[in-house]
Amino acid sequence: GAVVSQHPSRVICKSGTSVKIECRSLDFQATTMFWYRQFPKQSLMLMATSNEGSKATYEQGVEKDKFLINHASLTLSTLTVTSAHPEDSSFYICTPGGARGAFFGQGTRLTVV
Amino acid sequence: RKEVEQDPGPFNVPEGATVAFNCTYSNSASQSFFWYRQDCRKEPKLLMSVYSSGNEDGRFTAQLNRASQYISLLIRDSKLSDSATYLCVVRTDTGRRALTFGSGTRLQVQP
Numbered sequence: 001g002a003v004v005s006q007h008p009s010r011v012i013c014k015s016g017t018s019v020k021i022e023c024r025s026l027d028f029q030a031t032t033m034f035w036y037r038q039f040p041k042q043s044l045m046l047m048a049t050s051n052e053g054s055k056a057t058y059e060q061g062v063e064k065d066k067f068l069i070n071h072a073s074l075t076l077s078t079l080t081v082t083s084a085h086p087e088d089s090s091f092y093i094c095t096p097g098g099a100r101g102a103f104f105g106q107g108t109r110l111t112v113v
Numbered sequence: 114r115k116e117v118e119q120d121p122g123p124f125n126v127p128e129g130a131t132v133a134f135n136c137t138y139s140n141s142a143s144q145s146f147f148w149y150r151q152d153c154r155k156e157p158k159l160l161m162s163v164y165s166s167g168n169e170d171g172r173f174t175a176q177l178n179r180a181s182q183y184i185s186l187l188i189r190d191s192k193l194s195d196s197a198t199y200l201c202v203v204r205t206d207t208g209r210r211a212l213t214f215g216s217g218t219r220l221q222v223q224p
Contacts, residue, residue, distance in 0.1 A: 034211050043117070043200070043216035044157070049209050057209065093156055097210060102147070104156040 003028070006094055006105025013084055013112055020080045021108045023094035029074035032097030035067075037090045044093065050077045084112040116140055117215035119201050125221045130191045134218045136184040136201030143203040143213075146177055148186050151198045151217060160186075160199070191222045 005024045013019050023033055031052045036044040048058045048069050056069035068080040081088055093107040119136045126132050138146075146163035161168065163175040163184055174187040184201055201215040 032209075034209075036214075041121075041216075043115075043214040044212075046211050046213070049211065091154070095212070102159040104158075107156045109154065 003103035004105040009106055010109045015085055015112055016083055018080055018082045020078055021092055023077045023105045025075045025096055030096035033077035034095050035079050036093050039090050086112045088112050116213050117201055117203055119215040119218045123219040123221050126191055127223055131189045134186045134199055136215055138182050138203045142205045144206040145204040146184055147202040149200040149202055151200055157200055193222050196220055196222045
C-alpha cells in the first residue's frame with residue numbers, strides 16, 4: 001500500500017497564481033521530506049528538504065521565496081509554488097527521509113498556462 | 114559533469130532478449146545504490162537495491178563495482194511489461210541523505 005499520499009495528482013493553473021501541493025505520510029511520522037522536480041526527459045532533481053519544526057533547506061538555484069515549503073506536522077509537508085509561470089510547469093514529487101525513503105508520493109503534474 | 118550518468122537509450126529489444134544497463138557515479142562518498150523503474154508520467158518505484166556482492170531478484174541482476182564507481186542492471190527474458198525508464202540512483206549515508214538520480218535509460222520491449 002501507499003506510504004506517502006500526494007495531492008493533487010494533476011493541476012492546471014493560470015500564470016501568477018499559487019498552487020499548493022501536499023504530501024502526507026501514512027502510518028508513520030516523517031521528520032524529513034525531500035521535494036524533487038522532474039522536467040520532461042530529465043532526471044529528478046532535488047529542490048529542497050523540509051524538516052519538521054525547522055526551516056527548509058533549499059538546493060542551489062531554487063528560490064525559497066517562490067517555492068514555499070512547510071512541514072507543519074510529522075505527517076504533513078507542503079510545497080507552494082507562488083506566482084507560477086509557464087516555466088514552472090513540471091512534475092513535482094516528494095519522498096520521506098529515513099527508512100521509508102525508497103517510496104515516493106504519486107507526484108503532481110503542474111501545468112501553468 | 115553529472116553526478117550519476119546513464120545512457121538515455123532508447124534500447125529497443127524483442128521479447129525474451131537479455132538487456133544490460135550501465136551507470137557511473139562521481140561521488141565516491143556514495144554508500145547506497147538502487148535501481149528504480151519509472152513508467153511514463155508516474156512516480157519512480159524501487160526495483161532493487163544494489164550490493165557490492167551483486168544481487169538477483171528473479172529476472173533482474175544488479176552489480177556494483179565501487180572501485181570503478183560503476184553499477185549495472187541485467188534483465189533476462191524481457192517482457193513487454195518491462196518497457197519503462199530505468200533510473201540509477203545513489204545516496205550518501207551522511208548529511209541529508211537525499212537520493213541522487215540519473216536521467217534514466219529507456220527500454221522498449223517489442224513483441
